Amino acid sequence: xxxxxxxxxxxxxxxxxxxxxxxxxxxxxxxxxxxxxxxxxxxxxxxxxxxxxxxxxxxxxxxxxxxxxxxxxxxxxxxxxxxxxxxxxxxxxxxxxxxxxxxxxxxxxxxxxxxxxxxxxxxxxxxxxxxxxxxxxxxxxxxxxxxxxxxxxxxxxxxxxxxxxxxxxxxxxxxxxxxxxxxxxxxxxxxxxxxxxxxxxxxxxxxxxxxxxxxxxxxxxxxxxxxxxxxxxxxxxxxxxxxxxxxxxxxxxxxxxxxxxxxxxx
Amino acid sequence: xxxxxxxxxxxxxxxxxxxxxxxxxxxxxxxxxxxxxxxxxxxxxxxxxxxxxxxxxxxxxxxxxxxxxxxxxxxxxxxxxxxxxxxxxxxxxxxxxxxxxxxxxxxxxxxxxxxxxxxxxxxxxxxxxxxxxxxxxxxxxxxxxxxxxxxxxxxxxxxxxxxxxxxxxxxxxxxxxxxxxxxxxxxxxxxxxxxxxxxxxxxxxxxxxxxxxxxxxxxxxxxxxxxxxxxxxxxxxxxxxxxxxxxxxxxxxxx
Numbered sequence: 287x288x289x290x291x292x293x294x295x296x297x298x299x300x301x302x303x304x305x306x307x308x309x310x311x312x313x314x315x316x317x318x319x320x321x322x323x324x325x326x327x328x329x330x331x332x333x334x335x336x337x338x339x340x341x342x343x344x345x346x347x348x349x350x351x352x353x354x355x356x357x358x359x360x361x362x363x364x365x366x367x368x369x370x371x372x373x374x375x376x377x378x379x380x381x382x383x384x385x386x387x388x389x390x391x392x393x394x395x396x397x398x399x400x401x402x403x404x405x406x407x408x409x410x411x412x413x414x415x416x417x418x419x420x421x422x423x424x425x426x427x428x429x430x431x432x433x434x435x436x437x438x439x440x441x442x443x444x445x446x447x448x449x450x451x452x453x454x455x456x457x458x459x460x461x462x463x464x465x466x467x468x469x470x471x472x473x474x475x476x477x478x479x480x481x482x483x484x485x486x487x488x489x490x491x492x493x494x495x496x497x498x499x500x501x502x503x504x505x506x507x508x509x510x511x512x513x514x515x516x517x518x519x520x521x522x523x524x525x526x527x528x529x530x531x532x533x534x535x536x537x538x539x540x541x542x543x544x545x546x547x548x549x550x551x552x
Numbered sequence: 553x554x555x556x557x558x559x560x561x562x563x564x565x566x567x568x569x570x571x572x573x574x575x576x577x578x579x580x581x582x583x584x585x586x587x588x589x590x591x592x593x594x595x596x597x598x599x600x601x602x603x604x605x606x607x608x609x610x611x612x613x614x615x616x617x618x619x620x621x622x623x624x625x626x627x628x629x630x631x632x633x634x635x636x637x638x639x640x641x642x643x644x645x646x647x648x649x650x651x652x653x654x655x656x657x658x659x660x661x662x663x664x665x666x667x668x669x670x671x672x673x674x675x676x677x678x679x680x681x682x683x684x685x686x687x688x689x690x691x692x693x694x695x696x697x698x699x700x701x702x703x704x705x706x707x708x709x710x711x712x713x714x715x716x717x718x719x720x721x722x723x724x725x726x727x728x729x730x731x732x733x734x735x736x737x738x739x740x741x742x743x744x745x746x747x748x749x750x751x752x753x754x755x756x757x758x759x760x761x762x763x764x765x766x767x768x769x770x771x772x773x774x775x776x777x778x779x780x781x782x783x784x785x786x787x788x789x790x791x792x793x794x795x796x797x798x799x800x801x802x803x804x805x806x807x
Binding site: 321436437439440442443446447449450451452453454455456497500501502503504505506 | 608609610629631632634636638644645647648649650651653654655658659661662664666667669670692694710714720
Protein backbone atom coordinates (compact mmCIF):
# COMPACT_ATOMS: atom_id res chain seq x y z
CA UNK A 287 0.00 0.00 0.00
CA UNK A 288 1.32 3.39 -0.90
CA UNK A 289 1.33 6.20 1.64
CA UNK A 290 -0.63 9.32 0.77
CA UNK A 291 1.61 11.85 -0.94
CA UNK A 292 1.89 14.04 2.15
CA UNK A 293 3.51 11.35 4.28
CA UNK A 294 6.24 10.72 1.70
CA UNK A 295 7.86 14.00 2.73
CA UNK A 296 9.83 13.45 5.88
CA UNK A 297 9.65 17.16 6.79
CA UNK A 298 5.86 16.93 6.88
CA UNK A 299 6.00 13.89 9.13
CA UNK A 300 8.42 15.72 11.43
CA UNK A 301 6.14 18.76 11.36
CA UNK A 302 3.08 16.67 12.21
CA UNK A 303 4.91 15.01 15.12
CA UNK A 304 6.26 18.25 16.56
CA UNK A 305 2.95 19.97 15.82
CA UNK A 306 0.93 17.38 17.76
CA UNK A 307 3.18 17.74 20.78
CA UNK A 308 2.90 21.53 20.75
CA UNK A 309 -0.85 21.25 20.12
CA UNK A 310 -1.17 19.09 23.24
CA UNK A 311 0.86 21.23 25.65
CA UNK A 312 -0.24 24.70 24.51
CA UNK A 313 -3.85 24.52 25.88
CA UNK A 314 -2.65 22.78 29.07
CA UNK A 315 -0.60 25.88 29.86
CA UNK A 316 -3.12 28.16 28.21
CA UNK A 317 -6.01 27.32 30.52
CA UNK A 318 -4.06 28.53 33.54
CA UNK A 319 -2.73 31.63 31.79
CA UNK A 320 -6.11 32.64 30.34
CA UNK A 321 -8.04 32.15 33.58
CA UNK A 322 -5.43 34.06 35.58
CA UNK A 323 -5.60 36.96 33.08
CA UNK A 324 -2.02 36.19 32.07
CA UNK A 325 -2.74 35.80 28.35
CA UNK A 326 -0.29 38.56 27.48
CA UNK A 327 2.51 36.63 29.14
CA UNK A 328 2.40 34.14 26.28
CA UNK A 329 2.86 36.96 23.78
CA UNK A 330 5.64 38.56 25.80
CA UNK A 331 7.54 35.29 26.17
CA UNK A 332 7.15 34.71 22.44
CA UNK A 333 8.85 38.02 21.69
CA UNK A 334 11.51 37.19 24.24
CA UNK A 335 12.10 33.89 22.46
CA UNK A 336 12.91 35.81 19.27
CA UNK A 337 15.82 37.41 21.10
CA UNK A 338 16.83 33.87 22.03
CA UNK A 339 16.64 32.80 18.39
CA UNK A 340 18.83 35.76 17.42
CA UNK A 341 21.43 34.85 20.03
CA UNK A 342 21.43 31.28 18.71
CA UNK A 343 21.96 32.56 15.17
CA UNK A 344 24.88 34.73 16.25
CA UNK A 345 26.54 31.98 18.27
CA UNK A 346 25.76 29.29 15.71
CA UNK A 347 23.85 27.06 18.14
CA UNK A 348 20.35 25.60 17.77
CA UNK A 349 17.90 28.52 17.89
CA UNK A 350 15.39 26.40 19.83
CA UNK A 351 17.92 25.75 22.58
CA UNK A 352 19.01 29.39 22.84
CA UNK A 353 15.34 30.45 22.77
CA UNK A 354 14.55 28.05 25.63
CA UNK A 355 17.42 29.44 27.71
CA UNK A 356 16.54 33.08 27.16
CA UNK A 357 12.78 32.61 27.73
CA UNK A 358 13.30 30.59 30.90
CA UNK A 359 15.54 33.28 32.40
CA UNK A 360 13.22 36.09 31.27
CA UNK A 361 10.14 34.34 32.67
CA UNK A 362 11.76 34.37 36.10
CA UNK A 363 12.62 38.06 35.64
CA UNK A 364 9.03 38.90 34.67
CA UNK A 365 7.63 37.01 37.66
CA UNK A 366 10.12 38.79 39.94
CA UNK A 367 9.16 42.24 38.63
CA UNK A 368 5.46 41.45 38.92
CA UNK A 369 5.57 40.08 42.43
CA UNK A 370 7.85 42.87 43.68
CA UNK A 371 4.98 45.21 42.71
CA UNK A 372 7.43 48.03 42.06
CA UNK A 373 5.83 48.48 38.65
CA UNK A 374 2.42 47.46 37.29
CA UNK A 375 2.13 43.89 36.01
CA UNK A 376 1.34 44.90 32.42
CA UNK A 377 4.19 47.39 32.42
CA UNK A 378 6.59 44.60 33.35
CA UNK A 379 5.31 42.69 30.33
CA UNK A 380 5.66 45.74 28.06
CA UNK A 381 9.26 46.21 29.21
CA UNK A 382 10.19 42.66 28.36
CA UNK A 383 8.20 42.57 25.13
CA UNK A 384 9.71 45.68 23.57
CA UNK A 385 13.09 45.21 25.19
CA UNK A 386 13.59 41.72 23.83
CA UNK A 387 12.30 42.73 20.39
CA UNK A 388 14.84 45.56 20.33
CA UNK A 389 17.59 43.14 21.32
CA UNK A 390 16.47 40.70 18.64
CA UNK A 391 16.52 43.35 15.90
CA UNK A 392 20.01 44.54 16.86
CA UNK A 393 21.41 41.02 17.10
CA UNK A 394 19.80 39.93 13.84
CA UNK A 395 21.32 42.99 12.18
CA UNK A 396 24.71 41.78 13.36
CA UNK A 397 24.11 38.26 12.02
CA UNK A 398 24.22 39.01 8.30
CA UNK A 399 22.44 36.76 5.85
CA UNK A 400 19.94 35.75 8.48
CA UNK A 401 17.03 37.67 6.96
CA UNK A 402 15.67 34.77 4.93
CA UNK A 403 15.25 32.44 7.87
CA UNK A 404 14.03 35.31 10.08
CA UNK A 405 10.73 35.03 8.26
CA UNK A 406 10.55 31.35 9.28
CA UNK A 407 11.07 32.19 12.92
CA UNK A 408 8.54 35.01 12.86
CA UNK A 409 5.77 33.04 11.22
CA UNK A 410 6.80 29.42 11.59
CA UNK A 411 7.89 26.93 9.00
CA UNK A 412 7.75 23.21 9.59
CA UNK A 413 10.38 22.80 6.88
CA UNK A 414 12.93 24.08 9.38
CA UNK A 415 12.15 21.35 11.94
CA UNK A 416 15.14 18.99 12.10
CA UNK A 417 15.09 15.47 13.46
CA UNK A 418 16.96 16.68 16.55
CA UNK A 419 14.28 19.34 17.03
CA UNK A 420 11.58 16.67 16.98
CA UNK A 421 13.33 14.69 19.72
CA UNK A 422 13.91 17.87 21.71
CA UNK A 423 10.27 18.91 21.40
CA UNK A 424 9.06 15.40 22.27
CA UNK A 425 11.31 15.19 25.32
CA UNK A 426 10.48 18.63 26.68
CA UNK A 427 6.77 18.20 25.96
CA UNK A 428 6.85 15.09 28.13
CA UNK A 429 8.54 17.14 30.88
CA UNK A 430 5.88 19.89 30.63
CA UNK A 431 3.04 17.34 30.78
CA UNK A 432 4.63 15.46 33.70
CA UNK A 433 5.08 18.65 35.77
CA UNK A 434 1.54 19.79 34.94
CA UNK A 435 0.10 16.45 36.02
CA UNK A 436 2.16 16.52 39.22
CA UNK A 437 0.99 19.99 40.24
CA UNK A 438 -2.41 19.93 38.52
CA UNK A 439 -4.55 20.24 41.65
CA UNK A 440 -2.37 22.98 43.14
CA UNK A 441 -2.44 24.99 39.89
CA UNK A 442 -6.22 24.61 39.64
CA UNK A 443 -6.68 25.84 43.21
CA UNK A 444 -4.33 28.82 42.79
CA UNK A 445 -6.05 29.75 39.55
CA UNK A 446 -9.49 29.65 41.14
CA UNK A 447 -8.66 31.29 44.44
CA UNK A 448 -5.06 32.19 45.23
CA UNK A 449 -5.72 33.30 48.83
CA UNK A 450 -7.66 30.19 49.81
CA UNK A 451 -4.98 28.07 48.13
CA UNK A 452 -2.35 29.83 50.25
CA UNK A 453 -4.36 29.22 53.43
CA UNK A 454 -4.58 25.53 52.55
CA UNK A 455 -0.78 25.40 52.60
CA UNK A 456 -0.07 25.43 48.86
CA UNK A 457 3.25 27.24 48.13
CA UNK A 458 1.67 29.80 45.83
CA UNK A 459 4.87 31.62 44.89
CA UNK A 460 6.68 28.45 43.87
CA UNK A 461 3.64 27.36 41.88
CA UNK A 462 3.57 30.69 40.04
CA UNK A 463 7.24 30.22 39.17
CA UNK A 464 6.56 26.69 37.93
CA UNK A 465 3.76 28.00 35.72
CA UNK A 466 6.03 30.71 34.28
CA UNK A 467 8.83 28.24 33.52
CA UNK A 468 6.42 25.84 31.81
CA UNK A 469 5.00 28.72 29.76
CA UNK A 470 8.52 29.67 28.68
CA UNK A 471 9.26 26.09 27.62
CA UNK A 472 6.00 25.78 25.71
CA UNK A 473 6.52 29.05 23.86
CA UNK A 474 10.03 28.06 22.80
CA UNK A 475 8.87 24.69 21.53
CA UNK A 476 6.12 26.26 19.45
CA UNK A 477 8.46 28.53 17.44
CA UNK A 478 9.03 26.17 14.49
CA UNK A 479 5.33 25.40 14.16
CA UNK A 480 3.63 28.80 14.23
CA UNK A 481 6.50 31.25 14.69
CA UNK A 482 7.03 33.73 17.50
CA UNK A 483 4.34 36.13 16.34
CA UNK A 484 1.57 33.54 16.42
CA UNK A 485 2.45 31.45 19.49
CA UNK A 486 0.11 33.35 21.78
CA UNK A 487 -2.77 32.36 19.51
CA UNK A 488 -1.94 28.68 19.97
CA UNK A 489 -1.93 29.05 23.75
CA UNK A 490 -4.98 31.30 24.06
CA UNK A 491 -7.54 30.64 21.27
CA UNK A 492 -8.37 26.94 21.88
CA UNK A 493 -8.86 27.68 25.59
CA UNK A 494 -11.02 30.74 24.99
CA UNK A 495 -13.08 28.69 22.51
CA UNK A 496 -13.52 25.80 24.95
CA UNK A 497 -14.54 28.24 27.71
CA UNK A 498 -17.57 29.22 25.61
CA UNK A 499 -18.95 25.72 26.21
CA UNK A 500 -19.29 26.44 29.95
CA UNK A 501 -18.28 23.03 31.23
CA UNK A 502 -16.30 21.67 34.17
CA UNK A 503 -12.58 22.41 34.43
CA UNK A 504 -11.62 18.89 33.36
CA UNK A 505 -13.99 18.88 30.35
CA UNK A 506 -12.88 22.38 29.32
CA UNK A 507 -9.29 21.11 29.09
CA UNK A 508 -10.37 18.13 26.99
CA UNK A 509 -12.36 20.38 24.63
CA UNK A 510 -9.42 22.77 24.28
CA UNK A 511 -7.13 19.82 23.50
CA UNK A 512 -9.44 18.59 20.74
CA UNK A 513 -9.76 22.07 19.20
CA UNK A 514 -6.00 22.55 19.37
CA UNK A 515 -5.10 19.17 17.83
CA UNK A 516 -7.70 19.45 15.06
CA UNK A 517 -6.51 22.97 14.16
CA UNK A 518 -2.79 22.21 14.18
CA UNK A 519 -2.99 18.93 12.28
CA UNK A 520 -5.52 20.12 9.70
CA UNK A 521 -3.58 23.39 9.38
CA UNK A 522 -0.38 21.53 8.52
CA UNK A 523 -2.14 19.28 6.00
CA UNK A 524 -4.13 22.08 4.34
CA UNK A 525 -1.13 24.39 4.13
CA UNK A 526 0.84 21.57 2.49
CA UNK A 527 -1.72 20.95 -0.25
CA UNK A 528 -2.79 24.56 -0.76
CA UNK A 529 0.77 25.87 -0.48
CA UNK A 530 -0.11 28.28 2.35
CA UNK A 531 1.88 29.57 5.31
CA UNK A 532 1.51 26.88 8.01
CA UNK A 533 1.40 29.06 11.14
CA UNK A 534 -1.12 31.47 9.69
CA UNK A 535 -3.32 28.63 8.41
CA UNK A 536 -3.38 26.99 11.85
CA UNK A 537 -4.33 30.22 13.62
CA UNK A 538 -7.01 31.05 11.03
CA UNK A 539 -8.58 27.59 11.51
CA UNK A 540 -8.58 28.17 15.29
CA UNK A 541 -10.29 31.52 14.80
CA UNK A 542 -12.89 29.95 12.48
CA UNK A 543 -13.72 27.36 15.16
CA UNK A 544 -13.93 30.16 17.74
CA UNK A 545 -16.30 32.20 15.57
CA UNK A 546 -18.37 29.11 14.81
CA UNK A 547 -18.64 28.45 18.54
CA UNK A 548 -19.77 32.03 19.20
CA UNK A 549 -22.48 31.74 16.55
CA UNK A 550 -23.71 28.38 17.84
CA UNK A 551 -23.71 29.60 21.43
CA UNK A 552 -25.75 32.72 20.70
CA UNK B 553 -5.21 13.31 74.74
CA UNK B 554 -7.99 15.28 76.31
CA UNK B 555 -7.90 18.81 75.05
CA UNK B 556 -8.69 21.45 77.59
CA UNK B 557 -11.85 23.37 76.92
CA UNK B 558 -10.18 26.73 77.32
CA UNK B 559 -7.23 26.08 75.02
CA UNK B 560 -6.66 29.20 72.95
CA UNK B 561 -6.59 28.40 69.25
CA UNK B 562 -5.72 31.96 68.34
CA UNK B 563 -3.57 34.40 70.24
CA UNK B 564 -3.10 37.89 68.84
CA UNK B 565 -0.53 39.89 70.77
CA UNK B 566 -0.16 43.63 70.34
CA UNK B 567 -0.56 43.47 66.56
CA UNK B 568 -0.23 46.66 64.52
CA UNK B 569 -0.38 46.98 60.77
CA UNK B 570 0.83 50.00 58.83
CA UNK B 571 0.13 50.33 55.13
CA UNK B 572 2.12 53.20 53.64
CA UNK B 573 1.51 56.05 56.04
CA UNK B 574 -1.83 54.63 57.06
CA UNK B 575 -2.05 52.89 60.42
CA UNK B 576 -4.67 50.23 59.70
CA UNK B 577 -4.45 48.36 63.01
CA UNK B 578 -3.18 49.64 66.35
CA UNK B 579 -1.96 47.39 69.17
CA UNK B 580 -4.63 44.70 68.95
CA UNK B 581 -4.59 41.79 71.37
CA UNK B 582 -7.22 39.09 71.62
CA UNK B 583 -7.57 35.37 72.05
CA UNK B 584 -10.03 32.85 70.65
CA UNK B 585 -10.61 29.71 72.73
CA UNK B 586 -11.53 26.36 71.18
CA UNK B 587 -15.24 26.09 70.47
CA UNK B 588 -15.76 29.85 70.35
CA UNK B 589 -17.85 31.64 67.77
CA UNK B 590 -16.27 35.06 67.48
CA UNK B 591 -17.80 37.83 65.42
CA UNK B 592 -15.39 40.59 64.43
CA UNK B 593 -17.42 43.70 63.69
CA UNK B 594 -16.69 47.32 62.91
CA UNK B 595 -17.32 50.04 60.36
CA UNK B 596 -16.01 49.87 56.78
CA UNK B 597 -12.26 50.35 56.60
CA UNK B 598 -11.86 49.53 60.29
CA UNK B 599 -9.27 46.84 59.56
CA UNK B 600 -11.43 43.75 60.19
CA UNK B 601 -10.32 41.88 57.09
CA UNK B 602 -6.71 42.98 57.65
CA UNK B 603 -6.79 41.44 61.12
CA UNK B 604 -8.26 38.22 59.74
CA UNK B 605 -5.58 38.06 57.03
CA UNK B 606 -2.84 38.55 59.63
CA UNK B 607 -4.25 35.72 61.74
CA UNK B 608 -4.23 33.28 58.81
CA UNK B 609 -0.87 34.41 57.47
CA UNK B 610 -1.95 36.18 54.29
CA UNK B 611 -0.46 39.43 55.66
CA UNK B 612 2.48 39.99 57.99
CA UNK B 613 1.89 42.35 60.92
CA UNK B 614 4.10 45.46 61.11
CA UNK B 615 4.63 44.67 64.76
CA UNK B 616 3.27 42.25 67.32
CA UNK B 617 2.62 38.57 66.77
CA UNK B 618 -0.18 36.19 65.89
CA UNK B 619 -0.15 32.56 66.98
CA UNK B 620 -2.45 29.86 65.75
CA UNK B 621 -2.67 26.48 67.49
CA UNK B 622 0.25 27.68 69.61
CA UNK B 623 2.52 28.34 66.62
CA UNK B 624 3.69 31.59 65.06
CA UNK B 625 1.71 31.95 61.83
CA UNK B 626 4.95 32.09 59.80
CA UNK B 627 5.93 28.68 61.19
CA UNK B 628 2.47 27.16 61.10
CA UNK B 629 2.21 24.18 58.76
CA UNK B 630 -0.90 22.27 59.89
CA UNK B 631 -3.10 24.05 57.33
CA UNK B 632 -5.56 21.14 57.29
CA UNK B 633 -6.81 22.39 60.65
CA UNK B 634 -8.01 25.60 59.00
CA UNK B 635 -10.99 26.30 56.80
CA UNK B 636 -11.27 29.64 55.06
CA UNK B 637 -14.28 31.20 53.37
CA UNK B 638 -12.98 34.33 51.62
CA UNK B 639 -14.95 37.42 50.69
CA UNK B 640 -15.84 35.70 47.50
CA UNK B 641 -19.27 36.27 46.12
CA UNK B 642 -18.37 39.84 45.26
CA UNK B 643 -15.07 39.20 43.53
CA UNK B 644 -14.84 35.77 41.98
CA UNK B 645 -14.99 35.05 38.29
CA UNK B 646 -18.50 33.80 37.49
CA UNK B 647 -17.25 32.44 34.17
CA UNK B 648 -14.69 30.20 35.81
CA UNK B 649 -15.15 26.68 34.43
CA UNK B 650 -15.51 24.73 37.66
CA UNK B 651 -18.37 22.62 38.91
CA UNK B 652 -19.57 22.64 42.51
CA UNK B 653 -17.91 19.23 42.94
CA UNK B 654 -14.57 20.51 41.61
CA UNK B 655 -14.64 23.57 43.89
CA UNK B 656 -15.39 21.53 47.03
CA UNK B 657 -12.71 18.99 46.09
CA UNK B 658 -10.16 21.83 46.38
CA UNK B 659 -10.86 21.76 50.10
CA UNK B 660 -9.29 18.29 50.24
CA UNK B 661 -5.95 19.43 48.80
CA UNK B 662 -4.61 20.62 52.17
CA UNK B 663 -5.13 17.07 53.48
CA UNK B 664 -3.43 15.44 50.50
CA UNK B 665 -0.28 17.50 50.10
CA UNK B 666 1.85 18.05 47.02
CA UNK B 667 2.15 15.39 44.32
CA UNK B 668 -0.67 13.25 45.73
CA UNK B 669 -3.77 12.61 43.69
CA UNK B 670 -7.30 12.71 45.04
CA UNK B 671 -8.82 9.45 46.22
CA UNK B 672 -12.27 7.85 46.39
CA UNK B 673 -12.32 8.88 50.06
CA UNK B 674 -11.92 12.54 49.03
CA UNK B 675 -14.83 12.23 46.63
CA UNK B 676 -16.99 10.61 49.31
CA UNK B 677 -16.18 13.48 51.68
CA UNK B 678 -17.10 16.00 48.99
CA UNK B 679 -20.54 14.38 48.72
CA UNK B 680 -20.94 14.26 52.49
CA UNK B 681 -20.17 17.94 53.07
CA UNK B 682 -22.36 18.98 50.14
CA UNK B 683 -25.21 17.03 51.75
CA UNK B 684 -24.44 18.77 55.02
CA UNK B 685 -24.93 22.21 53.45
CA UNK B 686 -27.90 21.05 51.37
CA UNK B 687 -26.16 21.36 47.98
CA UNK B 688 -25.60 17.72 46.98
CA UNK B 689 -28.03 17.92 44.07
CA UNK B 690 -25.96 20.74 42.54
CA UNK B 691 -22.67 18.85 42.42
CA UNK B 692 -22.39 18.96 38.61
CA UNK B 693 -23.54 22.57 38.17
CA UNK B 694 -21.09 25.36 37.39
CA UNK B 695 -20.26 27.48 40.42
CA UNK B 696 -20.97 30.67 38.41
CA UNK B 697 -24.52 29.53 37.65
CA UNK B 698 -25.54 29.45 41.33
CA UNK B 699 -27.13 32.25 43.34
CA UNK B 700 -25.02 34.16 45.87
CA UNK B 701 -26.46 32.18 48.78
CA UNK B 702 -25.84 28.84 47.05
CA UNK B 703 -22.27 29.84 46.17
CA UNK B 704 -21.62 30.71 49.80
CA UNK B 705 -22.87 27.27 50.85
CA UNK B 706 -20.46 25.71 48.38
CA UNK B 707 -17.58 27.74 49.80
CA UNK B 708 -18.43 26.65 53.32
CA UNK B 709 -18.63 23.06 52.03
CA UNK B 710 -15.13 23.53 50.60
CA UNK B 711 -13.94 24.70 54.02
CA UNK B 712 -15.68 21.72 55.68
CA UNK B 713 -14.12 19.28 53.20
CA UNK B 714 -10.75 20.08 54.75
CA UNK B 715 -12.18 18.68 58.02
CA UNK B 716 -10.84 21.72 59.90
CA UNK B 717 -10.97 22.61 63.58
CA UNK B 718 -11.56 26.28 62.92
CA UNK B 719 -13.24 28.13 60.06
CA UNK B 720 -12.58 31.78 59.17
CA UNK B 721 -15.27 33.61 57.25
CA UNK B 722 -14.83 37.05 55.70
CA UNK B 723 -18.14 38.87 55.12
CA UNK B 724 -19.84 35.65 54.04
CA UNK B 725 -23.28 37.09 53.43
CA UNK B 726 -22.43 39.99 51.12
CA UNK B 727 -24.54 39.63 47.98
CA UNK B 728 -26.76 37.02 49.63
CA UNK B 729 -30.48 37.68 50.02
CA UNK B 730 -31.77 38.02 53.62
CA UNK B 731 -33.56 34.65 53.72
CA UNK B 732 -30.53 32.76 52.39
CA UNK B 733 -28.37 34.73 54.83
CA UNK B 734 -30.41 33.65 57.84
CA UNK B 735 -30.31 30.01 56.63
CA UNK B 736 -26.56 30.43 56.28
CA UNK B 737 -26.25 31.68 59.87
CA UNK B 738 -28.37 28.76 61.08
CA UNK B 739 -25.92 26.42 59.36
CA UNK B 740 -22.98 28.16 61.05
CA UNK B 741 -24.65 27.86 64.43
CA UNK B 742 -25.18 24.12 63.89
CA UNK B 743 -21.52 23.67 62.97
CA UNK B 744 -20.50 25.52 66.12
CA UNK B 745 -22.84 23.86 68.60
CA UNK B 746 -23.23 20.34 67.15
CA UNK B 747 -19.78 19.82 65.66
CA UNK B 748 -17.83 21.97 68.09
CA UNK B 749 -16.15 23.85 65.25
CA UNK B 750 -14.51 27.12 66.23
CA UNK B 751 -15.73 29.96 64.04
CA UNK B 752 -14.26 33.41 63.40
CA UNK B 753 -16.56 35.59 61.36
CA UNK B 754 -15.81 39.06 60.00
CA UNK B 755 -18.92 41.06 59.26
CA UNK B 756 -20.23 44.60 59.05
CA UNK B 757 -23.68 43.26 59.99
CA UNK B 758 -23.45 43.97 63.72
CA UNK B 759 -27.06 43.10 64.46
CA UNK B 760 -26.76 39.62 62.98
CA UNK B 761 -23.40 38.91 64.59
CA UNK B 762 -24.62 39.94 68.04
CA UNK B 763 -27.55 37.58 67.62
CA UNK B 764 -25.52 34.63 66.34
CA UNK B 765 -22.01 34.70 67.77
CA UNK B 766 -20.82 33.83 71.27
CA UNK B 767 -18.33 36.68 71.47
CA UNK B 768 -18.08 39.98 69.68
CA UNK B 769 -14.86 41.88 69.00
CA UNK B 770 -15.37 45.43 67.79
CA UNK B 771 -12.55 46.82 65.73
CA UNK B 772 -12.05 50.39 64.66
CA UNK B 773 -8.33 50.30 63.93
CA UNK B 774 -7.94 49.51 67.60
CA UNK B 775 -9.85 46.93 69.62
CA UNK B 776 -12.81 48.86 70.97
CA UNK B 777 -14.35 45.94 72.83
CA UNK B 778 -14.26 42.16 73.13
CA UNK B 779 -17.26 40.87 75.06
CA UNK B 780 -19.74 38.03 75.23
CA UNK B 781 -22.40 38.78 72.64
CA UNK B 782 -25.20 39.10 75.21
CA UNK B 783 -23.28 41.87 77.00
CA UNK B 784 -22.76 43.80 73.81
CA UNK B 785 -26.22 45.32 73.53
CA UNK B 786 -26.60 45.67 77.28
CA UNK B 787 -23.56 47.90 77.48
CA UNK B 788 -24.53 49.84 74.39
CA UNK B 789 -21.20 49.20 72.74
CA UNK B 790 -22.54 50.23 69.37
CA UNK B 791 -22.24 53.92 70.16
CA UNK B 792 -18.75 53.57 71.47
CA UNK B 793 -17.74 51.71 68.33
CA UNK B 794 -18.88 54.34 65.94
CA UNK B 795 -17.62 57.24 68.00
CA UNK B 796 -14.30 55.47 68.26
CA UNK B 797 -14.42 56.00 72.00
CA UNK B 798 -12.09 53.66 73.84
CA UNK B 799 -13.70 51.44 76.48
CA UNK B 800 -12.32 48.97 78.93
CA UNK B 801 -11.99 45.57 77.31
CA UNK B 802 -13.82 42.74 78.96
CA UNK B 803 -12.49 39.34 78.21
CA UNK B 804 -14.29 36.12 79.01
CA UNK B 805 -14.17 32.57 77.84
CA UNK B 806 -17.13 30.22 77.47
CA UNK B 807 -17.34 27.24 79.76
